Amino acid sequence: MATRREIVDPEFPDMQDSEYCVVRIRRADLAQLEKHLFQRYPYREWGTFFRFGFRRTSWGIAICFVDGLWPQAGELDRQSDLTHFHEDYARRAFHAAANSEGLAVGVIHSHPVGCHVSPSELDDDMDSYFGQEVSSFSNGNPYCSLILERSDRGGLTFSGRVFDRGRWLPVHALISVGQQVDRWQSNLLPIDERIPEPYEESTTDRLQAIMGAPSKERLAKAVVGVIGCSGTGSPAIEVLARAGVGEFILLDPDKLSPSNLERVHGSEYRHLQFEQMPFKVALMRELILSINPNAKITALAGNLLHANAVDEVVRCDLILGCTDSVHGRVALDELSRHYLVPVIDVGVVMDGSSGQVTEQLVNVSWFCPGESCIFCRGAINTDHMNYELMSDAERSTKEQAAADAILRGDEVDQYWKGRPPQLHTVGYLTTMAGSLMAGYVEGILTGCFQMPHVEMQFDIGHPYFGFVESPLRVRNDCNCQQHLGWAGAATPFKNVSLPPHWSQRAVRL
Numbered sequence: 001m002a003t004r005r006e007i008v009d010p011e012f013p014d015m016q017d018s019e020y021c022v023v024r025i026r027r028a029d030l031a032q033l034e035k036h037l038f039q040r041y042p043y044r045e046w047g048t049f050f051r052f053g054f055r056r057t058s059w060g061i062a063i064c065f066v067d068g069l070w071p072q073a074g075e076l077d078r079q080s081d082l083t084h085f086h087e088d089y090a091r092r093a094f095h096a097a098a099n100s101e102g103l104a105v106g107v108i109h110s111h112p113v114g115c116h117v118s119p120s121e122l123d124d125d126m127d128s129y130f131g132q133e134v135s136s137f138s139n140g141n142p143y144c145s146l147i148l149e150r151s152d153r154g155g156l157t158f159s160g161r162v163f164d165r166g167r168w169l170p171v172h173a174l175i176s177v178g179q180q181v182d183r184w185q186s187n188l189l190p191i192d193e194r195i196p197e198p199y200e201e202s203t204t205d206r207l208q209a210i211m212g213a214p215s216k217e218r219l220a221k222a223v224v225g226v227i228g229c230s231g232t233g234s235p236a237i238e239v240l241a242r243a244g245v246g247e248f249i250l251l252d253p254d255k256l257s258p259s260n261l262e263r264v265h266g267s268e269y270r271h272l273q274f275e276q277m278p279f280k281v282a283l284m285r286e287l288i289l290s291i292n293p294n295a296k297i298t299a300l301a302g303n304l305l306h307a308n309a310v311d312e313v314v315r316c317d318l319i320l321g322c323t324d325s326v327h328g329r330v331a332l333d334e335l336s337r338h339y340l341v342p343v344i345d346v347g348v349v350m351d352g353s354s355g356q357v358t359e360q361l362v363n364v365s366w367f368c369p370g371e372s373c374i375f376c377r378g379a380i381n382t383d384h385m386n387y388e389l390m391s392d393a394e395r396s397t398k399e400q401a402a403a404d405a406i407l408r409g410d411e412v413d414q415y416w417k418g419r420p421p422q423l424h425t426v427g428y429l430t431t432m433a434g435s436l437m438a439g440y441v442e443g444i445l446t447g448c449f450q451m452p453h454v455e456m457q458f459d460i461g462h463p464y465f466g467f468v469e470s471p472l473r474v475r476n477d478c479n480c481q482q483h484l485g486w487a488g489a490a491t492p493f494k495n496v497s498l499p500p501h502w503s504q505r506a507v508r509l
C-alpha cells in the first residue's frame, strides 16, 4: 500500500536496533513472487500472504520463504491501485497461521515504480493489525512484512519488518539462493560507507578485470561460512580473503597439531612452540586480518551440531563444507535444505603403499534446496556416522560385544562394523581442492560462472583425471524435498543431532 510520505508515523512503534532479520528465498520462488507482485506494474501494486520458516538467534531472526498463500479470485481488491486484502483472505491467512506445523505467516506487497519501499501509513495500519492477529492465531510465531519494488534503473529494492513477541525488528537483508546467490540490503538502511583504498591500484584489480566491476561490491558484502578450517578450509579462506570477501563465519573444534603444518594455511612453525597450541579458527582469523584488516570475522570452536553454531551460519550467503566427518556432511546437507543456505562440500581421499600413491581423489558436491540430498546420492556411510557420534563407553561396549560374538562363532557385523579408516590428506591436494572451491564461491556470488555438476569426482593421477560426474535425481522414496525452508519447524525431520555426551555449545573465540 504505497503513498508517498516524508514524516515517520509517530503511531508506529520504534524498531529494535540491536537485532535484525535476514530473509532467504529460492531463486525460482523469487522469480514467481516477482511475477505475481509486479503483474499490475508500473503504476499499480499487488500482494500476497506467504508462509515462512524461522529461527530465533542471538543476532535476530533467520526467515526462509516456504510458499505463497496466493490470492484467489476476489481476495484482493482489483479496483484499487493499492494492495487491499479482503477480510476473507485475511481470515484464510490467520487460519493458515493457526494450523501451520510450526511455520509462520507474513505479507509481501509491491510498491509501484518510483514509489520506493518506505511503509506508508496504510502499511503501518495493516502491519499493526496483521502482526497482532497472526501472532495470537499462531500462538506467538513472528509475522513478517516485506515491500518490494523493481525499476529498470534501480533493479530490485526492498524493505521489511518483523513483529515478534511484542517488538518490531527490521529486515536487513534479502538473499536469493540457487546456482547464483544474490544479496540485497534493505533500502531503509544507510548505504555502507566505502573504505577508501590506500593504493592507486585496487588489490582486486585483476579479479575485477575478469569478473566485472560489480564483483568487488558483491564480494565485499558477502558472508561466507567455512565449516572445517584445516587442509581444504584454510586455503579456501586465504583465497577468499584475498578476493575481498567481507565477512567470514568460521567453525572448527580443533587446535593445531604439528602434522597440520604441512597443509594448514596460516599456520607457522612458531605456533607449534606455544604452550597451548592455538585453535584453528583463531589462526584463520589472524590469516584473514593479515590480508584484509577490515574483514568481519566470527570464530567458533565447535561443531555444526551445536545450536549456537547453526545460529551464526544461517545468515551466510553460502557455506563451504570442509569437514572430513560424515555427520558434518549430513548436517550441512540438512542445513542447505531446511535453512536455504547453499553448500559447496569438498572431500579429499588419498591412498597408497610402499612409496606408490594410488589414489588422489577430490570429490566436490553442491547442496542446494531443490537438488537431491546426500542420502539420494548414496554418499553416506551411516556406520561411520554412528561411530563418530558414539561415546567412548558405547564404543568399548560394542567392541566387547563383537569380541564375545567371535568367541561364540556368531556374526560380528550386527555388533560392530569396525573403526572407519584413517583418511590420508596431503597439502598439495587439499590446497588445490580448497582453492577450487573458493573459485566456485566467487563464481556463484558474482554470477560469473557456476559449478558444472552438482556432484563430481576426479583423480589427478589418472588419465583425463578419471573424471566422473553423477547425474542426480531425487529418489522416489526420499522425503528430502518436503521441508525446504522450514527452518526450526524441520527439527523433527533431521537425521543427525547433537549427542548428549558432547559439549553443548560452540565457544566463541
Ligand SMILES: [Zn+2]
Binding pocket: 001, 002, 003, 109, 110, 111, 119, 120, 123, 147
Ligand atoms: Zn505499501
Ligand SMILES: [Zn+2]
Binding pocket: 372, 373, 374, 375, 376, 377, 474, 475, 478, 479, 480, 481
Ligand atoms: Zn533425498
